[in-house]
Amino acid sequence: MTGNDLAIRVRNVSHQFGEEGSTQFVRAMLETSLDIRRGELLCLIGPSGCGKSTLLNVIGGLLTPTNGKVLVGDTDVRGPLPQEIAYVFQENALFPWSTVLENVNLGMMFQGVPKAEREPRARQSLAAVGLSDFANHYPGQLSGGMRQRAALARALSLETGILLMDEPFGALDEQTRMVLGEDLSVLLSRTGKTIVFVTHSLGEAVFLADRVAVFSARPGTIKEVITIDEPHPRKPGFMTSEKFTSLRNSLFALLHEEIRKAMEQSTASERAARRGAKS
């Protein structure tokens, strides 16, 4: 595979929070390498605290890793790349003091889109997520699912080649997630963007991804990458198919052991913290 087919190259990235030996010290990621192809949707899945979001923030230039590097195209990532990468965050990152339309416009203003282009592009991306009628609502007046669609519209309006999504539906209920997942699959199959999507839902990963990268427990590194060979846009019927179930099961088998390990880690560290507090 030539470098041109790769949108993002992650090379031996390690990251730690805090100084070694201090109580806040956490080795979040260890020697992680990953190639992300142009136009694919790659899901990062793993136990909580395994460094999925850390990797996403390193790719997005919001976090400088302790070791290793990330290349976007041929550029070494040293900070946010607003022309190449747009973000959809887990929580609602819309500005509550601005309307939905103003939020989308602000994003383009930050990115440097000329004023005359902003309004039509904002209308277009709001139409794409089905929020045309809510352009003048404030985020607080929308449901959680609508807010995340608005956040997606803001990211789409930036017309970047890469979209990073950090558990964008994490705070939503199961039904809303399913519907949004379907809509997302339809929407994104049309745009040809490269997408990195962090989730902890197995079903979501299988339903959306071209490939799923499974993280190990902390210090996180990629244990295995599974290919989901099913054309986009995916139909709801895929979710009840034999293929879906068997993929989901093999993903579960891979993850199960890591989740156990992660839980043992967290109880161990809690016990250590309690001991520390007593002495």
Place this chain on the structure above:
Amino acid sequence: MSAEPESAVSKSAALKSATPKRDRSALGSRAVQVAFVIALVGLWYVGTTYGQISPILLPNPLRVFDELVDVLATLEFVTDLRITLTELAIAFSISAASGITLGYLISRSQYSIRVFEPLLAGIYSVPIILFLPLYILFFGLGPASKIALGVTTSFFPIILNTIAGFGYVDRIFVLSARSMGASDYQLFRWVLLPAAFPIILTGLRIGFTVALLSILGSETIASLAGLGHRIVHLAEGMDTARMFAYIAFAVAIALTLNTVTSSLEARARRR
């Protein structure tokens, strides 16, 4: 003191809950409030007309009303009011400008917030009126000592709310703005400022109120002119009816200013 930023969620909840039923109960409690004030004045009237209360200690409300009409008609109040309001305007301008500027600078680093916020909150809890004798020594009996006291009392709520406003902006807003390429100026203008604005506004309103209170108060303690000075002057001359008229006038001015600042705050918050 550090008012929570009014969240968008609670804003929409407030919109929905503005039902006619609530309006009626608000109207009801307003009627009780008015009735209470009328009853109080009625008691005052009955007590001074038919009771054994000395008119020097508590004059009849009708006499006070006549005096008030006279004060207003002769425009006698203008000089004192102008002095008090000038002191207030100068004191508030100084503390607003310095409180917001310094508060913003402190809020730029978590370290300086940790150092200065408890320090300022500590000084804020000291009864600042205790500095008045010192200020009179420094600045004399004229307006300068009143301005100094007004600045000292209103500076703290303003700077503390400014730190609370700028210092605790949700990290996700900053990250998302940065990821979209916001410059330092854009981050300030479109993220930090709108996030902090309602909280700073609350600080300004509190600062304004305490500045007015401390200026009126210090005028009654040691001064050459101003509304507070006039009230003490009349009390010392046993002219209690006119003194009460001036108190009523000062209360009316304070109420008006408070209503104006509160409605300015409410209007700015709605945006």
